[in-house]
Amino acid sequence: MKMDGKTMGRPRTPEREAKIRRVLSFRQHDLTLVMANIHDPHNVSAIYRSCDAFGVAKVHLFYTTTAFPHLGEKSSASARKWVESERHKTAEELMAALRAKNMRVYATSCSPSAKPVGEYDLAGPAAIIMGNEHSGVDPELLPLVDGELYIPMYGMIQSFNVSVAAALILGEASRQRLLAGKYDLPTCAPEELDANVQAWLKR
Amino acid sequence: MKMDGKTMGRPRTPEREAKIRRVLSFRQHDLTLVMANIHDPHNVSAIYRSCDAFGVAKVHLFYTTTAFPHLGEKSSASARKWVESERHKTAEELMAALRAKNMRVYATSCSPSAKPVGEYDLAGPAAIIMGNEHSGVDPELLPLVDGELYIPMYGMIQSFNVSVAAALILGEASRQRLLAGKYDLPTCAPEELDANVQAWLKR
Numbered sequence: 001m002k003m004d005g006k007t008m009g010r011p012r013t014p015e016r017e018a019k020i021r022r023v024l025s026f027r028q029h030d031l032t033l034v035m036a037n038i039h040d041p042h043n044v045s046a047i048y049r050s051c052d053a054f055g056v057a058k059v060h061l062f063y064t065t066t067a068f069p070h071l072g073e074k075s076s077a078s079a080r081k082w083v084e085s086e087r088h089k090t091a092e093e094l095m096a097a098l099r100a101k102n103m104r105v106y107a108t109s110c111s112p113s114a115k116p117v118g119e120y121d122l123a124g125p126a127a128i129i130m131g132n133e134h135s136g137v138d139p140e141l142l143p144l145v146d147g148e149l150y151i152p153m154y155g156m157i158q159s160f161n162v163s164v165a166a167a168l169i170l171g172e173a174s175r176q177r178l179l180a181g182k183y184d185l186p187t188c189a190p191e192e193l194d195a196n197v198q199a200w201l202k203r
Numbered sequence: 204m205k206m207d208g209k210t211m212g213r214p215r216t217p218e219r220e221a222k223i224r225r226v227l228s229f230r231q232h233d234l235t236l237v238m239a240n241i242h243d244p245h246n247v248s249a250i251y252r253s254c255d256a257f258g259v260a261k262v263h264l265f266y267t268t269t270a271f272p273h274l275g276e277k278s279s280a281s282a283r284k285w286v287e288s289e290r291h292k293t294a295e296e297l298m299a300a301l302r303a304k305n306m307r308v309y310a311t312s313c314s315p316s317a318k319p320v321g322e323y324d325l326a327g328p329a330a331i332i333m334g335n336e337h338s339g340v341d342p343e344l345l346p347l348v349d350g351e352l353y354i355p356m357y358g359m360i361q362s363f364n365v366s367v368a369a370a371l372i373l374g375e376a377s378r379q380r381l382l383a384g385k386y387d388l389p390t391c392a393p394e395e396l397d398a399n400v401q402a403w404l405k406r
Binding site for chain 2: 168
């Protein structure tokens with residue numbers, strides 16, 4: 001149902017505007033994930049879905065050795081519509097973008113110096129780099145980060161699927177942020193929120 | 204490499220025995236998940252993997268309206284080898300098995316009476332029922348549980364994939380149990396642990 005020339009297929013109801021405003025109010029502009037050469041489209045789609053769910057406003061894409069996968073039109077890929085993406089061609093460009101937002105940058109890792117995710121403050125400005133399914137986070141990024149983190153595991157199988165790991169890390173960040181009251185007030189200016197509501201109504 | 208007639212394809216090295224003993228020591232005999240008519244084999248495999256990772260010793264299978272899916276031989280399905288499964292044909296049989304272990308039983312739900320997962324004590328004996336991808340937890344089970352829980356979400360998309368939801372709930376249980384020291388000592392008797400080590404060495 002098309003209500004006017006500007007909406008794209010979705011009715012501009014008060015309920016929809018209220019939902020969009022609420023979701024935009026929850027968006028955490030100081031929490032992000034970096035997808036670094038993650039190649040499986042199901043994993044990329046699932047990560048977008050978790051980012052949307054936990055309020056990540058924008059993800060950063062670092063594809064230097066792998067092509068960004070084709071995500072298709074499945075409903076599971078639709079979360080991508082609600083999470084901004086910023087691409088970076090070099091490690092320096094990526095880090096400069098994160099540092100410009102005063103973010104602490106962490107990489108998932110199983111090196112001996114990595115610490116459990118729960119020991120990091122993820123309620124403050126933070127970016128977490130998730131690496132390729134087989135090779136992990138690119139070695140060129142590791143010397144540039146502020147810390148390496150892992151999810152404590154107690155089983156026979158030694159690794160998580162990358163999209164499950166991303167969900168668990170964002171879940172921990174969300175838990176910390178809920179306690180810190182970071183979903184109580186919008187993290188962007190009122191006029192920016194208003195502009196974003198109007199933009200999202202057209203999506 | 205076959206070391207003797209009893210091992211099945213895997214060498215019986217001291218390292219392997221130590222790993223098995225460590226994993227069995229971490230097993231949480233008072234935490235379980237119920238898979239209730241979950242039909243997608245990828246979801247079932249992923250849930251087994253998360254159960255293994257967070258130390259769930261045994262899962263309960265409640266398949267009354269859906270056939271238990273064929274999981275195939277992929278490596279992602281291998282976690283099933285390390286997590287026991289118990290099947291139940293009726294709601295009464297399922298609940299009796301859980302009550303016999305003094306477990307509090309929770310269902311995932313988005314009903315108005317559901318509470319956030321973090322408000323429940325999951326360090327004590329607990330079973331969480333995860334329902335079918337489309338229809339959720341079976342209505343016949345809901346009146347029998349001690350509480351309904353949900354994972355707080357802040358996005359446009361209103362649900363998690365069931366395997367991601369299971370991982371997030373087990374991650375919260377694991378976080379509570381780590382704080383409570385429940386991975387510090389085996390939750391079964393020493394002779395049972397020894398017997399299980401010998402049994403697992405043959406898997």
